[in-house]
Structures are given as structure tokens and as C-alpha cells.
Amino acid sequence: MTTITWESESGLTLPGRVYSVERGPERYSVTVADYSGIEQRGIERAKTCPVKGFETCEGGAIQGIGYWKHDTRGAIIYATHKLMQRDVKVTEFTWGQQDLVEGHYLQTTSNVDQSRTTGTPMASRKSGRSKPRAAPGSKKSASRATTSSRGTPSKCAAIRSETAPPAVCSAS
Numbered sequence: 109m110t111t112i113t114w115e116s117e118s119g120l121t122l123p124g125r126v127y128s129v130e131r132g133p134e135r136y137s138v139t140v141a142d143y144s145g146i147e148q149r150g151i152e153r154a155k156t157c158p159v160k161g162f163e164t165c166e167g168g169a170i171q172g173i174g175y176w177k178h179d180t181r182g183a184i185i186y187a188t189h190k191l192m193q194r195d196v197k198v199t200e201f202t203w204g205q206q207d208l209v210e211g212h213y214l215q216t217t218s219n220v221d222q223s224r225t226t227g228t229p230m231a232s233r234k235s236g237r238s239k240p241r242a243a244p245g246s247k248k249s250a251s252r253a254t255t256s257s258r259g260t261p262s263k264c265a266a267i268r269s270e271t272a273p274p275a276v277c278s279a280s
Contacts, residue, residue: 114141117186118164118175120149141187143180143231150174180231187229188212195219206230 114124122145128137150167153174157165167173172180179186192198196216204213211230218225 112139114139116141116143116146116179117182118179120146120153120174120176120179122146122149141183143183146176146179147172150176150179183231184211184229188214188227191216191225191227191229196225199224204228 110126110128112124112126114122116122122141122143124139124141126137126139128135130136150173154165154167159165163171164175167175167177171178188201191214194216196218198214198216200213200215202213204211206228209230211228214227214229216225216227217223
């Protein structure tokens, strides 16, 4: 586990964690950004706004002070967009849900080394994104992981082969 700083779409800094594991050439990571304190961070940014009344600092009823409401509403699409900005070809992009937590399902192939990445940005007041990655030429497909409402990994599906069903593991 690595502690990180996640920057929201409007530039508010949020605490986060990256949980990762490697198995041979396969790498798995789940990034969790903690949006629970975003309203307070928006309020703090508004206090130091260089121009009194500037909308992106002060916001409003719809945006929230410091745009915290927009950042929260847009967390899933923003995380998805960050995954799509890499040097990849998008091979699947759909909506999905797991354990009643909705999000996007994104599968890409690297233009650099042909490895495959599956991302599942999801939000339950916290935004998690998983990046299971299968090695180039592997007959295995990368699978998904989810985050619980507390933002910690709650379940993960192991690498799926074409002949074996996915294994499910629980985080401690």
C-alpha cells in the first residue's frame, strides 16, 4: 500500500492510496481517492481566492464552494478520462455496477507494448479505480476490482483464464 495525493478535476488535493500486487508478469493496482473531505477543501480554497467573487473559487449552490460538488459528481468520468489519456487504444468502454456501486468499465491495449489494462472507475463518495494488467500475448484477461463504501478494496476477482472461472478474494 502506498499513500498518494490525488488531484481532483478542479485541482483540489485529496488523500488517496494505491494497493498493488504482482504475480509474475501480471500487475494489479487499485487507486482509491478519498473525496469525503472535499467540501472543506473547497471552502479553504475559497478563503484564499485571489479575486473576490471569482466563480471557480466561491462556486454557488449548484457547484458548491470551490467546485466541490462538481468534482464529486464528475469523479467517475474524470478517473476514466485519466486512464484514457495514456498511450492506449480503447477496446471497451461501458457502464457497469458491482455490489450496487456504479461506474465505468474500460479496457485498453497499450500502443507501446500491447499489454492490456482493465480500469473500473467507481464512486461511493470515494472514487476507486482498478488497473489489472495482463502481460502481452497472455491468454488470460485482466479482471475487475471494486471499492467498498469506505473506499478500501472490498473484493477482487483474480485473473480469469479461458478455462477456469474467476476466483474471488476478500481484503482483510
